[in-house]
Amino acid sequence: MTAGRTGRKRPTISDVASRAGVTKGAVSRALNSGTGVSPETRERIRQAAVDLGWSPSYAARALNGKPLGTIGLVVRRSPDVLDFDAFFASFLSGIESVLSGEEHATVIRFVPDARTEATTYERLFNDRFVDGFLITDPRVNDDRCEMLSRMGAPAVVVGAPSGYSDFPTITYDAEDAIRTLVQRFFDAGHRHVAHVQGDPYMLHALQRRRHWEKALRDLGVEPGPVEHGFYTIAGGAKATQRLLDLPERPTAIFYGSDLMAIGGYSALSDSGLAIPADVAVAGFDDIALASFTSPPLTTIRSRHRALGSSAARILLDMLKGQEAPASTVLTAELRVRESTE
Structure with a gap:
């Protein structure tokens, strides 16, 4: 009964x-x-x-010592993120490419706030719905690693720098690609280069900004103004308009995502400015749409699918009792197109 x-x-x-x-x-x-x-x-x-x-x-x-066959992904964003964020669709595809071959599955939960996020992690693991977690969107003052460690939950942190936590980390090294981009801006005569950052509290957004700042300063150029676009097309358009409203508008803009750059295209067009003649533009991600914009968008390619598949493989190996590498780094690369030429 x-x-x-x-x-x-x-x-x-x-x-x-x-x-x-x-x-x-x-x-x-x-x-x-x-x-x-x-x-x-x-x-x-x-x-x-x-x-x-x-x-x-x-x-x-x-x-009996056998994995349950599921890994958890708790995302503190709206489910609408799947409609417009290039990262998650490709990232999930990479995870599935590994899990489906071993008859595993992903449990995804979208949560609105920190309290719900914490209780969701606890419920999924303590009630035995998942074997372990992939932690995405690492943030400033993020306590998830400490919480999961206390729970005894295996995890892999995606998008955090080496040494971020005791859990294995996997991330992109985009420093050289951003440095190459900034060098191209410099060689083309740009000395007033702005940046549209994503979420100011996400570590990967901060990393991209810091790499951009360092590359400019190493060339003897003071970094230009920074606006936040929160990784959306609308946010990129609004951030670009704020840059254009400054007393001295930038001659080049590096966007922390392609979606924000596409929003920037709209704002620049509405202001009667041509790309790249008036303002050179570059993005980050290399989404499929990037090569079909007008002009095609120069961007830094980060292989989201490979990030997902590698993270899933590391976690599955951990669940099988294998020792995971403390840090795994994938290399980003610059894709030069007409928006900076």
């Missing part, structure tokens, strides 16, 4: 932890891969789960 018919409360992971005399984190680690707990403790936890009748099929697989 089900718990609903008998009125008896279904056993939880807390009940298992209490019966075994361990923490919930120890139960999670034991049920996930067995790492971090002794064989004796793992057996005590297994027996407690059996005694309490807490053995649905997914828990039984974990108790």
